[in-house]
Amino acid sequence: MAANDSLALPRPASAGAAPEHGGKAQRHWRPGLHHAAWLLAWPVPLALLLAWYVAARFAWIPPQVLPAPDAVWHTLAELYQSGELQANLAVSALRVAGGFALGLAGGLALGVAMGLSPGFRDYVYPTFKAFSQVPVLGWLPLLMLLVGIDEALKIILIAKASLVPIALNTYKGIQNVPTRYIEVARVLKFTRWQLLSRVVFPAAAAPVWNGIRYGLTHAWLALVVVELLASSEGLGYMIVYGRQLFQLDMVIAAVIVVGAVGFALDKLLALAERAVLRWRKPGL
Amino acid sequence: MADAITTPTTRSASARAVRMPRALRGWVLPVALIVLWWAAVRFGWSTSPLLVPVSKVWATAVQQVRSGALFVALSASLWRDLAGFALGASVGLVFGTALGLSRLFEQLFGPTFHTIKQISLFAWIPLISVWFGLGDTAKVVFLSLAAFFPVVLNTFEGIRGVPADLLEVARVLKYSRWQVLLRVVLPSASPSIFAGIHLALIYAWLATLGAEYMLVSGKGIGNTMTDGRENFWMDLVIFGVIVVGLVGFTLNWIASRIESRLLAWRGRSVAAF
Numbered sequence: 001m002a003a004n005d006s007l008a009l010p011r012p013a014s015a016g017a018a019p020e021h022g023g024k025a026q027r028h029w030r031p032g033l034h035h036a037a038w039l040l041a042w043p044v045p046l047a048l049l050l051a052w053y054v055a056a057r058f059a060w061i062p063p064q065v066l067p068a069p070d071a072v073w074h075t076l077a078e079l080y081q082s083g084e085l086q087a088n089l090a091v092s093a094l095r096v097a098g099g100f101a102l103g104l105a106g107g108l109a110l111g112v113a114m115g116l117s118p119g120f121r122d123y124v125y126p127t128f129k130a131f132s133q134v135p136v137l138g139w140l141p142l143l144m145l146l147v148g149i150d151e152a153l154k155i156i157l158i159a160k161a162s163l164v165p166i167a168l169n170t171y172k173g174i175q176n177v178p179t180r181y182i183e184v185a186r187v188l189k190f191t192r193w194q195l196l197s198r199v200v201f202p203a204a205a206a207p208v209w210n211g212i213r214y215g216l217t218h219a220w221l222a223l224v225v226v227e228l229l230a231s232s233e234g235l236g237y238m239i240v241y242g243r244q245l246f247q248l249d250m251v252i253a254a255v256i257v258v259g260a261v262g263f264a265l266d267k268l269l270a271l272a273e274r275a276v277l278r279w280r281k282p283g284l
Numbered sequence: 285m286a287d288a289i290t291t292p293t294t295r296s297a298s299a300r301a302v303r304m305p306r307a308l309r310g311w312v313l314p315v316a317l318i319v320l321w322w323a324a325v326r327f328g329w330s331t332s333p334l335l336v337p338v339s340k341v342w343a344t345a346v347q348q349v350r351s352g353a354l355f356v357a358l359s360a361s362l363w364r365d366l367a368g369f370a371l372g373a374s375v376g377l378v379f380g381t382a383l384g385l386s387r388l389f390e391q392l393f394g395p396t397f398h399t400i401k402q403i404s405l406f407a408w409i410p411l412i413s414v415w416f417g418l419g420d421t422a423k424v425v426f427l428s429l430a431a432f433f434p435v436v437l438n439t440f441e442g443i444r445g446v447p448a449d450l451l452e453v454a455r456v457l458k459y460s461r462w463q464v465l466l467r468v469v470l471p472s473a474s475p476s477i478f479a480g481i482h483l484a485l486i487y488a489w490l491a492t493l494g495a496e497y498m499l500v501s502g503k504g505i506g507n508t509m510t511d512g513r514e515n516f517w518m519d520l521v522i523f524g525v526i527v528v529g530l531v532g533f534t535l536n537w538i539a540s541r542i543e544s545r546l547l548a549w550r551g552r553s554v555a556a557f
Binding site: 036037040041043044045048064065066119122123124125126127130133134135136137138139140141142144145146220221224225228229236239240242243246248251252254255256258259260262263266 | 306309310311312313314317334388391392393394395396399400402403404405406407408409410411413414415489490493494497498506509510512513516518521522524525528529530532533536
């Protein structure tokens, strides 16, 4: 690349638009560039993989500390074939689903109540704020004493992790509905229910959805933590178990699965977002 | 929920209808909870040893402060937190700036970065414990990882979001590349960069606790809570929860103050002419 291109000043695409969209549009127009970008993504991971392989192959690093990539691959395949991987994945997925459903329901209810009723907000919001200041991990020892280390602990922690961002974003989203929308609704003599279903909720949809995305990300993070600390099954447990036996191939395999699931969840939500918020058309 | 919608008019109307002064309303729930707690102990609703009296938590707090145990644990935790944060945030700043400025660099390293980012933060701990042991090195490495990701992402997005017209002005003024970076790109991206640093501070504190739970060695507020849990000292655990919340709150507050101080020029810039 020419020297004067290397400090890539975001080029004056369309001035106001988000830069990423500019980039994407350009790729569509010039298929060659798209190809180049795709090819350029590979040297770094391949080099890392090669370095890892060479280091393991010539035993520069003992396999207890860094197993070879093919060993990790074998372990992954074995875990899959024996069904162990699927079983643990299912346990983890069930926990996230349960905890997230609880957090979603609670967070939406709390957020809507705080957003719609100033009285409720005045009484509850400060306590909610104080409660959310303590991170999930801060509650962990307290909850372990109170409910033990069974399934309830995991569900409660995951629910808490997803509840806070969902409630906060729902509350702010409803509060930030522009007053003029509500004035229009008054002029049109909307009933209270019409006002909620046709004005307030649609106007707050984007921030609420954002909260839900954060909520799911946090739920996944909390699941891994709680499974690492107190569990006898699940993906996090596989990591701990492998670590205890000094089977790093198993640890790395499980870490890869954890990353892949996180990635899949994120992509799934992005897809759902396009479907859910499709009606939002840009301007006139 | 009787008067449903938050418009200024209904809000003030409902405020008038209820007697309780607004400033005091926030205290009702916490006070009620503490009274309930006190009553549960006083009237013996539960015989569980976990139901410790409020006064015992207070006594533990006083004892922890007086004996200096709190100071030792807190300073160890905070030192780690800030060391890891400083390391991760500064590396993240450089890496994020490079990603933002150079398309080639982004095409080379961006996909790898975005893939690695997907791995849940705490899943790194078992690997880090093998590679770096259980001591402070491992904890600082983990904390810097926690701070690294949000700083990179926000720096990158901030730089890519620099409006094209600003860059055109810089071109018209024939700024050198260095001047463009220092006078246009970084100032324009600074709100996003600070947002990333702020986020990193929060993540680093969360990660400090996680590191202290999982890499059990030495002192720290997380270790204090683990001790409390293992010995069924509920008073110590509750005290720990409160301290953790207060520290998180204080870090957050300091970051907001610094942020608004450093970004104050943005509000003034137009008025200054």
